[in-house]
Amino acid sequence: MKRINTPAEWNPLWLSHLQKNERIGFVPTMGALHQGHLDLVQKSVQNTDTTLVSIFVNPTQFNNPEDFKKYPNTLEDDLEKLESAGVDYVFVPEVNTIYPEKAELKLDFGDVERVLEGEFRPGHFNGVGVVVSKLFHFIRPHVAFFGQKDLQQVAIIKRLVRDLSFPIELEIVPTRREEDGLAMSxxxxxxxxxxxxxxxxxxxxxxxxxxxxxxxxxxxxxxxxxxxxxxxxxxxxxxxxxxxxxxxxxxxxxxxxxxxxxxxxxxxxxxxxxxxxxxxxx
CATH class of the missing domain: 3.30.1300.10 (Pantoate-beta-alanine ligase, C-terminal domain)
Structure with missing residues (x-):
């Protein structure tokens, strides 16, 4: 597994896979990986020629700064899990790589972002939409894998792909649960x-x-x-x-x-x- 930190490192690798007519699978994560994430990874490893996983805790989707500060950081453990799972590349950018300047763009996803999570976490889906757009532009995958547990986020990303014409297939993977039924998170x-x-x-x-x-x-x-x-x-x-x-x-x-x-x-x-x-x- 190769670790990359910038889009510039990925560009020649992406081109080499493209020239071989290989399908690239992409799993965006914020780290602190559990079996639910690994289900997405496994799906990509099984169904594409090469798999890239990103680990980036995106500050712009946290409307509570304390929540962002306390988000678990288990990077070394995450890297071991991804290598064992057969991942080819892991993209671990710094914040200033993703946001060299403050993002001023505001995305409006219509009614789907004004209810439930959108109502209780104002600005959350704008942050999600901007960072996923950036990652899609950087990685340029053929297929991206997301979990069903974040159902409203899935609806947002489907709309993002549709309205901005990203040439990317979306695969939605069922929620993985603990033995007692609690959704993994x-x-x-x-x-x-x-x-x-x-x-x-x-x-x-x-x-x-x-x-x-x-x-x-x-x-x-x-x-x-x-x-x-x-x-x-x-x-x-x-x-x-x-x-x-x-x-x-x-x-x-x-x-x-x-x-x-x-x-x-x-x-x-x-x-x-x-x-x-x-x-x-x-």
Missing amino acids: SRNLRLNPEERIQALILIQSLEKAKRELFDGKSWFQVQKEIERDFQQVPLAKLDYFELVHPDTFESQTEFNPEKKSSICVAAYLGEIRLIDNLPIIP
């Missing part, structure tokens, strides 16, 4: 033992809501019941629990089992904010 490393136990309310509420919807309860009934369940978990504070269309993120007030939808949840466990979702596909 780098933020899980910051949970204390009690918070970790109580964090199971996220997946439990999603599964309960799905069951009750199929049992015929209205979304209003289900939503109110889940809100009461969260109030019984001392360390949990619910931000939202919503039924949405997975592409537009338009809120659904009535459940139709014959149309695709997703249940999305975000909550704090102590000071750590976690998100999860459960797709409903006919």
